[in-house]
Amino acid sequence: xxxxxxxxxxxxxxxxxxxxxxxxxxxxxxxxxxxxxxxxxxxxxxxxxxxxxxxxxxxxxxxxxxxxxxxxxxxxxxxxxxxxxxxxxxxxxxxxxxxxxxxxxxxxxxxxxxxxxxxxxxxxxxxxxxxxxxxxxxxxxxxxxxxxxxxxxxxxxxxxxxxxxxxxxxxxxxxxxxxxxxxxxxxxxxxxxxxxxxxxxxxxxxxxxxxxxx
Amino acid sequence: xxxxxxxxxxxxxxxxxxxxxxxxxxxxxxxxxxxxxxxxxxxxxxxxxxxxxxxxxxxxxxxxxxxxxxxxxxxxxxxxxx
Numbered sequence: 001x002x003x004x005x006x007x008x009x010x011x012x013x014x015x016x017x018x019x020x021x022x023x024x025x026x027x028x029x030x031x032x033x034x035x036x037x038x039x040x041x042x043x044x045x046x047x048x049x050x051x052x053x054x055x056x057x058x059x060x061x062x063x064x065x066x067x068x069x070x071x072x073x074x075x076x077x078x079x080x081x082x083x084x085x086x087x088x089x090x091x092x093x094x095x096x097x098x099x100x101x102x103x104x105x106x107x108x109x110x111x112x113x114x115x116x117x118x119x120x121x122x123x124x125x126x127x128x129x130x131x132x133x134x135x136x137x138x139x140x141x142x143x144x145x146x147x148x149x150x151x152x153x154x155x156x157x158x159x160x161x162x163x164x165x166x167x168x169x170x171x172x173x174x175x176x177x178x179x180x181x182x183x184x185x186x187x188x189x190x191x192x193x194x195x196x197x198x199x200x201x202x203x204x205x206x207x208x209x210x211x212x213x214x
Numbered sequence: 215x216x217x218x219x220x221x222x223x224x225x226x227x228x229x230x231x232x233x234x235x236x237x238x239x240x241x242x243x244x245x246x247x248x249x250x251x252x253x254x255x256x257x258x259x260x261x262x263x264x265x266x267x268x269x270x271x272x273x274x275x276x277x278x279x280x281x282x283x284x285x286x287x288x289x290x291x292x293x294x295x296x
Binding site for chain 1: 253277
């Protein structure tokens with residue numbers, strides 16, 4: 001009798017936790033009921049199915065970005081010239097952008113994507129989505145073509161470049177006053193572009209972001 | 215007598231070894247997808263090794279994913295499917 005109660009309680013706990021996990025990904029929570037298939041005799045296969053599908057399915061969380069990339073790719077020579085740190089003016093604060101918009105239309109399942117998620121200096125959550133269908137992104141506080149807008153006073157205009165190649169992602173500081181850090185190590189303009197594919201924490205000014213390959 | 219005892223011990227450890235290998239392979243079936251889920255959520259993938267702990271390990275991993283704020287961000291309310 002006790003073992004039956006324990007089994008029911010653990011099943012309910014697994015379904016509840018799975019429900020929460022699914023909601024965090026943006027998927028419907030009721031899909032957690034797949035765990036109830038364990039009652040039909042297939043046992044752990046239901047949980048196995050849950051983990052494998054969840055690991056490789058595309059999450060709605062990743063399809064929308066709060067700080068979007070927009071416009072067609074820019075050739076590198078049209079980018080604003082890097083400026084030295086010492087002569088950089090104070091960055092102009094801009095209003096936080098809260099309305100999410102959809103990801104670039106040319107992003108496809110065949111491309112490799114990275115997420116940069118964290119909080120602005122005022123605590124507002126932010127989420128950047130980068131994929132290797134574009135070779136170049138510019139991190140900036142102000143609007144512009146092909147710009148990933150990070151509306152924070154510590155972000156320069158422009159602040160840094162994110163460079164991508166098939167399966168690879170790099171970062172280059174553009175001499176911003178707020179600075180750029182890769183895993184707490186300062187990235188200077190003189191360092192050029194650095195591969196950040198294996199890095200975890202990226203900091204633009206006061207904005208701490210966690211890099212995740214999707 | 216000694217020979218028989220040694221054979222018994224050898225068989226015992228061989229059996230234990232086979233059980234261990236089968237267990238690790240079974241755990242890997244959970245560790246691989248969970249590693250990817252944890253990385254996508256912003257956690258260290260190595261947390262999926264908790265699956266090696268019988269029964270409780272899987273519950274702990276799921277509890278981390280369910281109740282800890284994801285460093286890589288969670289779906290906003292407007293992104294969530296009904």
